[in-house]
Amino acid sequence: MDILALKKTANEVRKGIVTAVHSAKSGHPGGSLSAADLLTYLYFEEMNIDPKDPKKADRDRFVLSKGHIAPGLYSTLAQRGFFPVEDLKTLRHVGSYLQGHPDMKHIPGVDMSSGSLGQGISAAVGMALSAKLDDASYRVYTLLGDGEIQEGQVWEASMFAGARKLDNLCVIVDNNGLQIDGKIEDVCSPYPITDKFKAFNFNVIEIDAHDFEQIADAFKKARETKGMPTAIIMKSVKGKGVSFMENNVSWHGTAPNDEQYAQAMADLEKIGEGLK
Numbered sequence: 001m002d003i004l005a006l007k008k009t010a011n012e013v014r015k016g017i018v019t020a021v022h023s024a025k026s027g028h029p030g031g032s033l034s035a036a037d038l039l040t041y042l043y044f045e046e047m048n049i050d051p052k053d054p055k056k057a058d059r060d061r062f063v064l065s066k067g068h069i070a071p072g073l074y075s076t077l078a079q080r081g082f083f084p085v086e087d088l089k090t091l092r093h094v095g096s097y098l099q100g101h102p103d104m105k106h107i108p109g110v111d112m113s114s115g116s117l118g119q120g121i122s123a124a125v126g127m128a129l130s131a132k133l134d135d136a137s138y139r140v141y142t143l144l145g146d147g148e149i150q151e152g153q154v155w156e157a158s159m160f161a162g163a164r165k166l167d168n169l170c171v172i173v174d175n176n177g178l179q180i181d182g183k184i185e186d187v188c189s190p191y192p193i194t195d196k197f198k199a200f201n202f203n204v205i206e207i208d209a210h211d212f213e214q215i216a217d218a219f220k221k222a223r224e225t226k227g228m229p230t231a232i233i234m235k236s237v238k239g240k241g242v243s244f245m246e247n248n249v250s251w252h253g254t255a256p257n258d259e260q261y262a263q264a265m266a267d268l269e270k271i272g273e274g275l276k
Contacts, residue, residue, distance in 0.1 A: 001044055003212045004275060009079060010040040011272050014241045015265065016075030016088050022261040024092035027100070030251040031145060032072030034176040034209065034236040039076040041215045042141060051081035054108045060138050061127050063112040065120025066145035066174065067101040068253070073110070074098055082109035118151030120144070121171060125157045128169035128229070139223070143172045147179025150188045155200070161229045162201030169229040170222045171202070174209065176238035178249045197231040209236030243267050 001009070013036045021027035043049065047060040064073050071091060078085040090096035097106040101115030111127075114120040124142035131138050144154065161169055173193060181187050190196070194204045203225040207214040215234075222230035238252070239245025242264040256264055 006037075006040055006044065006212050008272065008275050009044055010037045011241070011268055011275065013040055013072070013075045013079055015268050016078060016085060017071045018242065018256065018261065018264045018268065020071045020075060020088040020091040020098075021255045022258075022264075023089040025255050026092055026253075027071050027255055028068045028253045029071065029242070029255070030178070030238040030245060030248070030253075031066060031069040031174060031176065032075075033240045033242060033245065034238045035069055035072050035143060035174050036076075036240065037210050037212065038143065038172060038174070038215060038234060038236075039072055040079075041212060041219070043076050043080045045216070046219050047141065048138065049080075049109070051109065054082060058136065058138055061111045061124070061140045063120045063124040063127070063140070063142040064102050064110075064114050065124070065142050066117065066148050067115030067120065069145075070098075070100060070102050070115075073102060074107075077107070077109040080109070083107075117145070117148045118153035121154055122157040124169060124171070125161045125166065128161065128166040129164060131168050132164070132166065139168045139170065141170045141172065143174060145179065146173055146175045146177065146184050146190060146193065147187065149173060149190045149193065150184075155196070158197065158200040158202065158231075165201075165227050166229045167226050170219070171197070171229065171231045173231065173233045174236055175233055176209075176236040178238045178247070178252065180249075180252045182249055193233050194231075197233070201228050202231040203228050204231045204233065206233045206235070209234035210240060241268055241271060 017032045128140040205218045245251040
């Protein structure tokens with residue numbers, strides 16, 4: 001896909017996020033929107049996957065370590081063809097397979113049940129090690145929140161990945177600067193994030209999370225790097241694409257009401273018109 005097509009797809013992913021959370025009357029739109037471009041690139045361009053065969057042995061794996069942004073992952077999977085887009089409206093409803101955190105047993109395309117912060121990266125490291133031991137070709141990707149990396153288990157997993165030289169592992173940090181309690185530097189500052197990953201023997205790349213050319217270049221460099229895992233630190237805007245949600249911590253875990261939903265969709269429709 002070219003850059004314009006990726007932008008259009010990401011905008012549809014954002015519409016799905018807002019629609020799902022509005023329908024559920026609960027959920028996490030802010031971080032889902034900040035990661036929408038990254039998720040779009042992963043599933044439409046970067047990863048070796050097949051919606052018709054979601055469990056194929058040589059597929060690349062993805063672990064959503066910040067599992068609360070499940071609306072972002074679900075919307076991306078739906079756009080990619082793993083399940084109907086219409087099902088997004090069942091998010092968090094009784095009886096729906098699309099619950100508040102990813103479930104590998106019931107959702108096509110989900111490789112790991114996640115949501116307990118700090119643990120997803122450990123699962124991803126285990127997958128990457130398994131590929132090495134089996135001499136398998138697949139790569140493993142995991143997305144973390146910048147608030148999540150305040151968890152100690154993240155750094156235990158990172159130390160192990162660096163020590164084992166897992167160059168088939170790519171860790172992405174969504175650095176939108178906000179977590180549920182406020183600014184990350186006010187809660188428990190994880191900065192400097194880049195230096196921390198470098199200390200654990202990672203190849204570190206810093207990018208703008210909303211620039212597809214930078215995203216593409218980062219993943220190209222990650223694939224070319226041998227002998228160490230890669231960490232992509234992406235500077236993003238929480239609530240990206242919806243005017244009243246951008247950089248507003250109150251939208252970390254709040255669903256829009258009917259009026260707010262209409263405004264959010266109008267914002268995204270306007271962006272879509274600009275991409276024609």
